[in-house]
């Protein structure tokens with residue numbers, strides 16, 4: 001088996017990458033460093049779920065350093081309107097720390113669970129991983145785990161894992177809430193249309209995160 005450091009954002013997103021990488025002959029050690037997750041209670045909850053699962057599954061877990069101030073100073077100012085730039089900086093901050101740990105612990109290979117979800121920016125994430133890994137003398141293992149996202153959802157539900165409904169930062173919490181409100185409104189509008197009615201009842205469609 002070949003040792004590989006797998007940066008992980010949460011337990012549900014780690015399920016399929018670990019299984020698939022093991023099938024390829026890798027032996028993943030999970031690395032946690034996610035100072036993007038807010039609020040702190042949410043951060044703790046996601047970490048504890050990962051800790052619980054890795055312990056039960058016999059997967060080594062490294063809790064790396066998390067620079068909250070640096071996230072606020074370098075990622076947060078990019079703000080809500082430039083999501084691609086913001087997420088690129090956020091991926092870089094976390095993967096840089098994972099690369100640092102990989103070098104310290106004498107790994108050759110590094111991968112991440114960050115782009116498991118189809119809601120993530122796959123190309124940007126892997127571009128960041130590739131550049132940082134090579135700059136640290138590591139080999140990036142880039143795989144498209146997105147086709148297994150439904151299976152990860154199914155397995156994590158079956159295992160009773162905690163499943164968050166936003167990426168991590170306060171911007172993503174607001175973006176996800178708006179998306180849910182938009183989908184709810186679209187479903188209602190479709191229902192009204194199917195019944196031959198017009199308009200949306202007063203009060204519906206209001207922003208839930210004003």
Ligand code: SF4
Nearest residue numbers: 087090167168169172
């Ligand atoms: S949406 Fe996710 S990846 Fe992007 S900045 Fe927020 S926490 Fe980071």
